[in-house]
Amino acid sequence: MQVVDSQVHIWAENTPERPWAPNMEGRAHLPEPLSAEKLLGWMDEAGVDAAILVPPSLEGDRNDLSLAAAQTYPDRFAVMGRIAIDKPDQAKLAAWKSQQGMLGIRLTFHRPDTRPQLTDGTADWFWPLAEKYDIPVMVHAPERLPQIAAIAERHPGLRLIVDHMGFARETRDDKSVAGADRVNALAKYPNVFVKVSALPCFSSDPYPFKNLNEAVRRVVGAFGPRRSFWGTDISRMLEHCSYREGVTHFTEELNFLSAEDLNWIMGRALCECLGWTNAKK
Numbered sequence: 001m002q003v004v005d006s007q008v009h010i011w012a013e014n015t016p017e018r019p020w021a022p023n024m025e026g027r028a029h030l031p032e033p034l035s036a037e038k039l040l041g042w043m044d045e046a047g048v049d050a051a052i053l054v055p056p057s058l059e060g061d062r063n064d065l066s067l068a069a070a071q072t073y074p075d076r077f078a079v080m081g082r083i084a085i086d087k088p089d090q091a092k093l094a095a096w097k098s099q100q101g102m103l104g105i106r107l108t109f110h111r112p113d114t115r116p117q118l119t120d121g122t123a124d125w126f127w128p129l130a131e132k133y134d135i136p137v138m139v140h141a142p143e144r145l146p147q148i149a150a151i152a153e154r155h156p157g158l159r160l161i162v163d164h165m166g167f168a169r170e171t172r173d174d175k176s177v178a179g180a181d182r183v184n185a186l187a188k189y190p191n192v193f194v195k196v197s198a199l200p201c202f203s204s205d206p207y208p209f210k211n212l213n214e215a216v217r218r219v220v221g222a223f224g225p226r227r228s229f230w231g232t233d234i235s236r237m238l239e240h241c242s243y244r245e246g247v248t249h250f251t252e253e254l255n256f257l258s259a260e261d262l263n264w265i266m267g268r269a270l271c272e273c274l275g276w277t278n279a280k281k
Contacts, residue, residue: 070101
């Protein structure tokens with residue numbers, strides 16, 4: 001079974017030559033930078049074949065570190081890059097996938113400074129162009145799922161991938177089923193996919209996080225295993241379990257998932273959606 005992590009971050013140290021974005025001091029998930037090589041060691045220990053690199057917001061809209069890793073290790077890493085949504089640039093989108101290692105874009109609308117951009121017109125230029133140029137988009141907008149549904153309906157050729165089952169930080173424990181039902185309202189759109197990712201971060205229980213089982217069952221049941229992508233957000237998840245446990249949480253503990261389900265959820269479905277044909281198996 002191919003195991004592909006749908007979301008990991010790497011980042012460099014905050015220096016004058018490579019400063020972090022404003023107001024991002026202390027926002028790193030770990031106390032030290034995470035390099036591609038260190039991440040590869042963790043992946044090998046955990047049995048993870050490949051991973052999607054999502055540049056973290058603390059580095060602003062830079063993609064260079066992640067692209068360099070994907071170009072050095074093309075069968076282990078690919079990138080869903082960041083873009084300045086408040087700076088319309090059709091030429092940049094037209095050439096987006098010509099960057100070696102770049103598969104698509106990841107947008108976030110969950111902080112006070114970015115949340116309004118989804119609904120105040122700032123992002124309106126982006127969706128038709130992403131559809132036109134066939135760019136898959138991962139999106140984290142847990143408080144704006146109805147707006148994501150409306151975008152999916154207006155742009156049926158646009159592949160939209162909802163991060164972390166649409167959960168916000170407060171969607172924890174006994175609130176997880178209601179959170180699952182919210183994101184499941186988007187399952188009727190065939191161009192919407194879901195990352196069943198970072199789940200240990202939404203449970204106060206120890207491994208194997210049994211209080212999330214019903215939420216996972218409902219989301220996979222609604223979207224199906226071919227539209228559900230496993231992932232960890234490993235630098236945040238390590239507070240809750242090991243990388244290997246992030247894998248076995250799905251492969252060994254969720255008895256409602258068949259071997260065929262897991263074959264899709266753990267990597268094959270993600271690679272097919274993003275067109276990542278050379279990911280390690």
